Amino acid sequence: MRTAWRTADARLVRDILAIAAACCVIGVSFGAIAVASGLPAWAVVTMSVLVFAGGAQFMAVGMLAAGNPLAAVLGGLLLNARHLPFGLVVADAIGPSWRARLVGSHLMVDEAVAFALAQDSPERRRAAYWLTGGVLFVAWNSGTLAGIALGEAAGDPARYGLDAAFPAGLVALILPSLRDPTTRRAVLAGAAVAVLAAPFLPAGVPVLLAVFGVVLALPARKEVDA
Amino acid sequence: MLLAVILVLAAGTYAFRLAGVALRDRIQLPDRVRQLLPIGAACLLAALAATAALTDAGRFVGVSRPAGVLVGVVLAWRRAPFVVVVVAAAATAAGLRLLGVP
Numbered sequence: 001m002r003t004a005w006r007t008a009d010a011r012l013v014r015d016i017l018a019i020a021a022a023c024c025v026i027g028v029s030f031g032a033i034a035v036a037s038g039l040p041a042w043a044v045v046t047m048s049v050l051v052f053a054g055g056a057q058f059m060a061v062g063m064l065a066a067g068n069p070l071a072a073v074l075g076g077l078l079l080n081a082r083h084l085p086f087g088l089v090v091a092d093a094i095g096p097s098w099r100a101r102l103v104g105s106h107l108m109v110d111e112a113v114a115f116a117l118a119q120d121s122p123e124r125r126r127a128a129y130w131l132t133g134g135v136l137f138v139a140w141n142s143g144t145l146a147g148i149a150l151g152e153a154a155g156d157p158a159r160y161g162l163d164a165a166f167p168a169g170l171v172a173l174i175l176p177s178l179r180d181p182t183t184r185r186a187v188l189a190g191a192a193v194a195v196l197a198a199p200f201l202p203a204g205v206p207v208l209l210a211v212f213g214v215v216l217a218l219p220a221r222k223e224v225d226a
Numbered sequence: 227m228l229l230a231v232i233l234v235l236a237a238g239t240y241a242f243r244l245a246g247v248a249l250r251d252r253i254q255l256p257d258r259v260r261q262l263l264p265i266g267a268a269c270l271l272a273a274l275a276a277t278a279a280l281t282d283a284g285r286f287v288g289v290s291r292p293a294g295v296l297v298g299v300v301l302a303w304r305r306a307p308f309v310v311v312v313v314a315a316a317a318t319a320a321g322l323r324l325l326g327v328p
Contacts, residue, residue: 191275
């Protein structure tokens, strides 16, 4: 982490802190909603520290409140399956040592992957991954604690428009890669598939289907009879 | 029971995260496939953004959230700073809701 701070410039740090602030507020609402739905505080804290995946945690709390623990596990895992392909991509940014891999894997959140991919050198990719993952881990867990303390007073993050902030942030991070026409074709197709599938498939599956967008990035087969 | 749910979800999530990282060295990927990896990740992230912008639990959401995201995307396209993109997207969605837009 210390080297990461030195490699990152002020702009990268500022960008990460912006997304961390939003993440912290959503953590507050997670903590509040989770205790309001009847989970004991220790369970909410344990979940935020050990699972560290917002979408899956909200889903798990909802399913537990509905009395369906099996769906809480399966639904959460389906949402998190995307981390496997993410790991293939950010393995180099995490680092070669096993200690780095064991710790760094736990910090793998969407924003860490997006920030890492948006950098132009291996050093900056590594700095961006570790900083984003580490800062978001602190933001998410301190937010959760605050939410547990605040309870009902925390309110709904949609009131502050934070539900729009995250998708916009992700798009801003992948936008530079879309200047390449091949990537753009694949990404637009993948996103379209996911949105069209969303009403029909369980949460998490539509996003996984988007990976088939890479089919459009495959090099065109040579024409035999030209 | 509650603890079991949390631990299984945590272990499964960590396994997904570590599996990709650990597999990276174990499998020899042809160059062509290696070049496709970042594109695949971009596809996943874009799909995540698109579904989060437009849908909630499998249903299409109201106007405020997509409008906020759209403002953010346009600003990002015009190369506005990242912080401006995020704040403008949130402010637009929050403002529209304040006006009673769903």
